[in-house]
Amino acid sequence: MTETVETLFDQGIERYQAGESPETLLPLFKEVCERSPKSSPAWTCLAWLYLLDNKPSQALKAAQKAVKLNPQDPQARVNLAVAMLETAKTGVREHVEIAEQLIMAVPELREEVKKNCEDGLSRKPNWKGLIRVQNWLFGS
Template sequence: MAESAEALFEQGIEQYKAGASASELIPVFKEVCDMAPKSSPALTCLAWLYLLADKPNAALKSAQRAVKLSPQDPQGRVNLALALLETGKKGVRDHIDEAAQVMSLSAELKEEVQKNLEEGLSRKPDWKNLQRVQKWLFAS
């Protein structure tokens, strides 16, 4: 990422952590993605924000680009699986399996995804598809 894109990305992350809404942050992350179109982390965040804002078609596009750029990122895969579920498309299981496989190799990534899913449910408690994905990935 270019320096200004990286600074804007970090600002956006801090605003998110401080409780800013998805709709407030979507323009910030869209700008980051415009400045750094090959930034998988920015696209992954944008897809997540679209999902939180009930914009599954936009989330699907961002998540597909993020996974294409960084196929080994489990959060990107989770976002893509969620976007597929939200839009009623096929292919969910492949992305869940891929995310689970990567997380089985990294406790740190597994913990990060788990925290993200819990955080997503705290922002959107009745998100049925997120609950399904969480069960698939973390039910013991």
């Protein structure tokens, strides 16, 4: 029996939250993105996992898709900004400013992005790109 895309996605999130490594979760989220190519949350997660796994070029592509599918998702913007920093692309400020506007408007989004930044730094300490974006969004 084939599992639904939603089930796979939820299992991936649970496994991530349980501490499973990005490296082992990447194939699952790649499959979710292949089976549901218009799912912004799936592309956002895939970009995050690529960033955690030190694959900024792949992260950049996934984050660009996530932002294209849902320009109002601040986490997708954060992922894109971090990937751009790590691949030495220009235009980072625009995405950080949009993310900042979105998290200022919706307190729940602010808390979610803040929590995700903290999670990222707990999994990958001294993550320069994320630290820079976090400082821009929340102050140092």
